[in-house]
Amino acid sequence: MTTSVGTPTTLDLGPATGLSCRECGHRVPLAAEFACGECFGPLEVSYDFGAVRREDIEAGPRSIWRYRRLLPVPSDVDSHPNTDPGCTRLVRADRLAAELGVRRLWVKDDTGNPTHSFKDRVVAVALAAARTLGFTVLACPSTGNLANAVAAAAARAGWESVVLIPSSLERAKVLTTAVYEGALIAVDGNYDDVNRLATELAAEHEDWAFVNVNVRPYYAEGSKTLGYEIAEQLGWRLPSQVVVPVASGSQLTKVDKAFRELGELGLVEPTPYRVFGAQATGCAPVSAAFKAGQDVVAPVRPSTIARSLAIGAPADGPYVLDAVRRTNGAVEDVTDEEVVEGIRLLARTEGIFAETAGGVTVATAKKLIETGQLDPDAETVLLITGDGLKTLDAVADRVGPRATVAPSAAAVRAALGF
Amino acid sequence: MTTSVGTPTTLDLGPATGLSCRECGHRVPLAAEFACGECFGPLEVSYDFGAVRREDIEAGPRSIWRYRRLLPVPSDVDSHPNTDPGCTRLVRADRLAAELGVRRLWVKDDTGNPTHSFKDRVVAVALAAARTLGFTVLACPSTGNLANAVAAAAARAGWESVVLIPSSLERAKVLTTAVYEGALIAVDGNYDDVNRLATELAAEHEDWAFVNVNVRPYYAEGSKTLGYEIAEQLGWRLPSQVVVPVASGSQLTKVDKAFRELGELGLVEPTPYRVFGAQATGCAPVSAAFKAGQDVVAPVRPSTIARSLAIGAPADGPYVLDAVRRTNGAVEDVTDEEVVEGIRLLARTEGIFAETAGGVTVATAKKLIETGQLDPDAETVLLITGDGLKTLDAVADRVGPRATVAPSAAAVRAALGF
Incomplete structure (x- = not known):
């Protein structure tokens, strides 16, 4: 992440001004970091919101971007193709x-x-921040909802994606991720193995934004x-x-x-x-x-x-x-x-x-x-x-038809207790 | 349907003024009818919209009810619990x-x-009209999306529902209807059999609104x-x-x-x-x-x-x-x-x-x-x-993981062609 770390003052992430450690309070500039260099505590986004009015929000789009003045995203965030989640x-x-x-x-x-799922919200913010931070690939380890959200958001944005899942994952969750045709990789191991792999890969590939790892402060x-x-x-x-x-x-x-x-x-x-x-x-x-x-x-x-x-x-x-x-x-x-x-x-x-x-x-x-x-x-x-x-x-195992009947009105009525 | 048919002038279905035959133009008062008594052609809702302004619509709720001045529903339609579809x-x-x-x-x-699915839109209008027309049960024959929409809308409204499906229907579609716990009846027959049954039952049970049969003009x-x-x-x-x-x-x-x-x-x-x-x-x-x-x-x-x-x-x-x-x-x-x-x-x-x-x-x-x-x-x-x-x-059969690999970064990279 040379681009961003080297030139922190040029980053436009809206009202976000830096990252601060939730444990020791140590502050660092906005960058693709997630753990405090002093105490290894989790980093969180700090803001200078200035004045934000209800009218500004109400005049915004029908998506989470109406709150962009309160999020670590550029002011033109909704001009890039994204899934526009929120306003549910x-x-x-x-x-x-x-x-x-x-x-x-x-x-x-x-x-x-x-x-x-709500994962579309966090992924949309992660994607917007990742773009500004200079990443080009959207990635995650996941067992379901996050995999769907990352693969869909990347497809919509025209980004490459790398989604890591345990190979034992249910067929439905595999299909609902694979259909977006990013790089879906099944890993022979449990979710802990997959998660560990993601952390390792995030350290090695500086253009891969693992939404819940190396851009987690923004994502969250x-x-x-x-x-x-x-x-x-x-x-x-x-x-x-x-x-x-x-x-x-x-x-x-x-x-x-x-x-x-x-x-x-x-x-x-x-x-x-x-x-x-x-x-x-x-x-x-x-x-x-x-x-x-x-x-x-x-x-x-x-x-x-x-x-x-x-x-x-x-x-x-x-x-x-x-x-x-x-x-x-x-x-x-x-x-x-x-x-x-x-x-x-x-x-x-x-x-x-x-x-x-x-x-x-x-x-x-x-x-x-x-x-x-x-x-x-x-x-x-x-x-x-x-x-x-x-x-x-x-x-x-708990729900199903009340009855299975012959194709006659009398049979239906009998099943309904008439 | 004694209530409605007996006193057509008291019905509040917003701008709707009557039903007219799409074939012969014959007009009848608003009622639970769907076929022309003259020529058996399909009946369609007629309106007197009066003046409708963009501002009225834009000031409305974020659902199909913002268009209530253009639909056969009462003006207070959104005061009754419903699924509030639309504005997708x-x-x-x-x-x-x-x-x-x-x-x-x-x-x-x-x-x-x-x-x-879009079926939530038509079912919501059917439910609103059915309430005004004096029905108390929401019903349909269906093979999927409509079954889901009817069962959910009835649950939300506190209505009984009767949903008829072919007994061969896929498990997923059965579950996503049955979970709402209306009366789901599986019929040993194909969809044509189920549809015929629905028409027969609609004629016999005057309080059952089969959304796509006897209240079809409103539903559509x-x-x-x-x-x-x-x-x-x-x-x-x-x-x-x-x-x-x-x-x-x-x-x-x-x-x-x-x-x-x-x-x-x-x-x-x-x-x-x-x-x-x-x-x-x-x-x-x-x-x-x-x-x-x-x-x-x-x-x-x-x-x-x-x-x-x-x-x-x-x-x-x-x-x-x-x-x-x-x-x-x-x-x-x-x-x-x-x-x-x-x-x-x-x-x-x-x-x-x-x-x-x-x-x-x-x-x-x-x-x-x-x-x-x-x-x-x-x-x-x-x-x-x-x-x-x-x-x-x-x-x-067409989509799936790009590869299944051992839990190592090297294996993931190899799968991705690095």
Whole structure:
């Protein structure tokens, strides 16, 4: 990354001014770096936002780029071909609310993104930053949603892509990535092996932007747009409670960051809010740490159907604990059985078919209510971040036709109990 | 339907004033009717739009309901829970344009709808009209996208649903309907059997709204919103050429109707446009009639991977021929091999993964250009109406990982040709 590191002052990444270490605060110029040179802590983007007005945002495009003044992307970001994710539905969920016994509930339905998960947001920001930083290849290790998003974004932009997946990955996830015809490489190994490979390759190929490795500080900021959109869609105010699935933990910390930024910028009243994390019991290291009152997250070996959340050593786990404790929230976890029931409950009440991670969110919200941790009288938003079409196996044994009948009206009526 | 038929004057279906026969012009009051009592021709909604301004539309919700003044739905339609479809992306497709050799190309990407096909549009309008007409159950015969859309819309609205499918339907399509937990009934028979059953049941159960049977005149109007959106997204003007997939043919005729209405209402300049129809060769009755210069569409027995277009006796076939000939367009068809190449071309160039019907549209556009029927210098819009995630089998044998390698950087590099 000679280009960028050599000439940091010429980089246009909008309001971004540098990178700072979340652990020791050490600051470096904007560049393709992700770990602090002083303490190896994670680097995060710093900004000088200046004045940002609601009108400027509202006059912007119907995509995450309406928030470009709050993201590490060039001001002309939407002039380059990209998947234009975001501006997904915020659904008033009265029927689900009634089932859960809460007063006012919303579902942020991110299945409406171009490849049907929130990953389109973070990848779009990573691509825009990577272009400015001088990269020419978009890459990632992934087991699913991220692979789809990277391959699609690269195709749309006319970039080469390199996507590494475990060779054991389900056929559907392979096909939905391979169809974009980047370089999809199956690796004989598990996700940990693939991830390690990505880090090694990122160090060796200076024109490859591994979105979740060497441009991770930029990539991660894309999740802030979930928080911005929720606030804008509520009429420029913050919800009282938000339930967010936790994999690496990055998304939860960025939604929290978005809410804080909006308050600091005067775009919303800085009203109090509580952030809740949702995990599957089969991979619940952050929930375990929260319940044990610890600051350190002990790694676990994942075993859950919620594969998109199955990160045993979540990089942002400690920051999730910080955000949750600071806002008087909680982290809770649910069994795979409850995950499937969560998927079915959301589908049956609101007509939204979520992937397993969405089942985790819904089931965790239910458990938080039942255990008195989530206030049923306070307005709550649930984040549904991926699509049930990608995890059909989770429900395959539980749902099906009510009956199979002969082709006669009498047979249909009999099956329906008439 | 005693309620509605008995008191037609009290019905609020917005600008809709009645139903008129497309064949003999006979008019009847708004009701749950679909065939002319005089000549058995299809009934269509008539309107008195009054004055409709761009500002009224632009100030509306980000869904098809921004066009409620142009649809047979009550003015308070968006106050009832529904899936809020529409306002999907219109994507400037420069990379696809370059491959096809055309100057200015757009893709209307309807995979962004709640259940990822345009069927959410027509079902939402059908549900709104059905509520006003006094129905209480939403129903359909279907082999896929429509089943998903009806089951989801009913769940969201808190309605009962009855969805009839052939028992041979693929597992994925069964699951993505069954998850919403309406009454899904598998019928031992083919789609024709199921369709016949639906007509029989519609006649016997006066509270069941079979969206594509007894409320079809309202349902079909939902496709107009594709045309309205394209024009609004182009900055309130009509494209010169539009390529639309043809199943029953309804969608094509309604896009044409939308363009005409916008011109008549002064919402756009009534500039000339050409409408093209796209079919799969394995089910190309309208294309065959077009090429033979006939007005009558002879039924065929479908045999194509584009199953969502596999209607051998298309109800609106003659009206497609009318629209295409009136606008100096054409109908063309492509082989299943070309359909798969069309899916791959769109994915590779624009990062959009379409179902087989989308492959039909892209491949047909290519053929129309190559045969000189579509003007490469005129602005063109392609309608992509469903999602590749639902028809994975179409590409399963064609795409896959570039290589499967050992977990080492050297192996990855070798696979990539370094």
